[in-house]
Structure formats: C-alpha cells, structure tokens
Amino acid sequence: MVLMSGNRRVVLKFRNAREAVDFVDLLTRRVKMGELIISVRSNTVELRIRGDKESSDIMLAEALKIYGVFKARNGGSMDLSVLISMAQPTHSVPFDVVTAILNEEGYYSELSGIRLRTQAPLDEVINVIRSVAFMYASMANLSITQNAKKIIATHSRINGLDIAKTMQVLSSMGILREYRNGESTVITASTSFEEYINSITRLNQRTKLG
Structure with a gap:
C-alpha cells in the first residue's frame, strides 16, 4: 500500500484483478461524499480523493477500512x-x-x-x-x-x-x-x-x- 496524505492519493494492491474490482464496487457503494477518482490496473487500485478535509479524511478512512477486510481474507480483524x-x-x-x-x-x-x-x-x-x-x-x-x-x-x-x-x-x-x-x-x-x-x-x- 502506498499512501500520500498531502493530496489524498492511495495505491492499494490486491491478490488479483477480481478482488480489486470487488473492492472498487464496495467502496463506491459505501462512499457517498466528496470526489473520488479511481484507476484500476490489474490487481492495483489507485484512489485520488478530493474535497474538504473532513470529507477527504472520512473517505480515506473508509477506503482503508474496506482494504483491511480484504487483507484479512485468510483470517484477521474485520x-x-x-x-x-x-x-x-x-x-x-x-x-x-x-x-x-x-x-x-x-x-x-x-x-x-x-x-x-x-x-x-x-x-x-x-x-x-x-x-x-x-x-x-x-x-x-x-x-x-x-x-x-x-x-x-x-x-x-x-x-x-x-x-x-x-x-x-x-x-x-x-x-x-x-x-x-x-x-x-x-x-x-x-x-x-x-x-x-x-x-x-x-x-x-x-x-x-x-
């Protein structure tokens, strides 16, 4: 995972392309504020988050929360x-x-x-x-x-x-x-x-x- 908090850019890697698409689908269903620019390349998802600080922080936290569940696919904290x-x-x-x-x-x-x-x-x-x-x-x-x-x-x-x-x-x-x-x-x-x-x-x- 690569995180650049200054401009709210996040790069997340998944096991495969299907998992990356599932992540994007879930994220777009749960996040309804601010502006979210998503780029998917194979098993990598790049997020660019725009908006005021509060909404950007919420979207970032939500993205990382969802990512954490995918990372715990074989057991962990969900x-x-x-x-x-x-x-x-x-x-x-x-x-x-x-x-x-x-x-x-x-x-x-x-x-x-x-x-x-x-x-x-x-x-x-x-x-x-x-x-x-x-x-x-x-x-x-x-x-x-x-x-x-x-x-x-x-x-x-x-x-x-x-x-x-x-x-x-x-x-x-x-x-x-x-x-x-x-x-x-x-x-x-x-x-x-x-x-x-x-x-x-x-x-x-x-x-x-x-």
Missing part, C-alpha cells in the same frame, strides 16, 4: 459494517451467533467492539452471515424469543438441519418450550444462548477425547 456490506444479508444478523458458529466450525473467533477477530477465511465468514440471515428471515413471522432464535439458528447451521427439523430436535431435547399467553403461543428456550454454546463446546471436547 470491520463488522464492511462485512455486512459485503454479505448484503436479507435480514439483520446477530454477530454473537455468527461468532459462535465459526467457533464451532473450528475457527477461533471473537467480537471486539465493532470488529470480528477470526481465523476463518473471509469467504466462510460471508457464507455464515448469509446463512444466519436466511434462517432469521425464515423465523421472522414466528413467535420465538430472541434467545431461542439464536439457539435455533446455531443448532441448524452446525447440524445441517432446516429450521423446522431443528425446532423438532430442540423440543425433543427439552431446550425449546411453548409458553401460552392467552390465545397466543410463544416459543422460548429453557437455557440461555451462552449456556447452550458452553454445553455443545463441552460435548465436542469430550467427543474429541474419545
């Missing part, structure tokens, strides 16, 4: 807002669920403020975000508590089950329960999401030990 822009999920996604799933898949991951620190490759992170969004969209019209939704989504992903089958399995295990309030029924969980994660982690550890 900005959550950039991940959301890349994944374009169909439904809002709780990132503690994404983190839990990545950990259960064998990629150490943790949330740190507005960043996800993970050993997972970027493609897998995006895949998990989209998967969780799809599951949450499937549960959007069901009367399920947020805690129960987190458990259902996680169990569904790590076991390769659809939402309906997952709810049947969790109900048979006593993890999901129905709570009647007058004429309405709400599906709740008998345990917290955190305790559920701890329990499957302990189970996996015992399985590995044989």
Whole structure:
C-alpha cells in the first residue's frame, strides 16, 4: 500500500484483478461524499480523493477500512459494517451467533467492539452471515424469543438441519418450550444462548477425547 496524505492519493494492491474490482464496487457503494477518482490496473487500485478535509479524511478512512477486510481474507480483524456490506444479508444478523458458529466450525473467533477477530477465511465468514440471515428471515413471522432464535439458528447451521427439523430436535431435547399467553403461543428456550454454546463446546471436547 502506498499512501500520500498531502493530496489524498492511495495505491492499494490486491491478490488479483477480481478482488480489486470487488473492492472498487464496495467502496463506491459505501462512499457517498466528496470526489473520488479511481484507476484500476490489474490487481492495483489507485484512489485520488478530493474535497474538504473532513470529507477527504472520512473517505480515506473508509477506503482503508474496506482494504483491511480484504487483507484479512485468510483470517484477521474485520470491520463488522464492511462485512455486512459485503454479505448484503436479507435480514439483520446477530454477530454473537455468527461468532459462535465459526467457533464451532473450528475457527477461533471473537467480537471486539465493532470488529470480528477470526481465523476463518473471509469467504466462510460471508457464507455464515448469509446463512444466519436466511434462517432469521425464515423465523421472522414466528413467535420465538430472541434467545431461542439464536439457539435455533446455531443448532441448524452446525447440524445441517432446516429450521423446522431443528425446532423438532430442540423440543425433543427439552431446550425449546411453548409458553401460552392467552390465545397466543410463544416459543422460548429453557437455557440461555451462552449456556447452550458452553454445553455443545463441552460435548465436542469430550467427543474429541474419545
């Protein structure tokens, strides 16, 4: 990366031309202020930023934020807002669920403020975000508590089950329960999401030990 802050010129290098184009597409979708002149040559992107100091600083910070996620393609620290822009999920996604799933898949991951620190490759992170969004969209019209939704989504992903089958399995295990309030029924969980994660982690550890 070459950065000349005086005239806000930035030169960024990527793995290949496709990645460079993806960066430009994402940057132009997220930056809506000032003037941005972009030149792409193979795997190299040159940015020239024009505008007042405040807008130029914001555009530069945004460009470097996005670039940081591409540089962490094989694992690293990733900005959550950039991940959301890349994944374009169909439904809002709780990132503690994404983190839990990545950990259960064998990629150490943790949330740190507005960043996800993970050993997972970027493609897998995006895949998990989209998967969780799809599951949450499937549960959007069901009367399920947020805690129960987190458990259902996680169990569904790590076991390769659809939402309906997952709810049947969790109900048979006593993890999901129905709570009647007058004429309405709400599906709740008998345990917290955190305790559920701890329990499957302990189970996996015992399985590995044989």
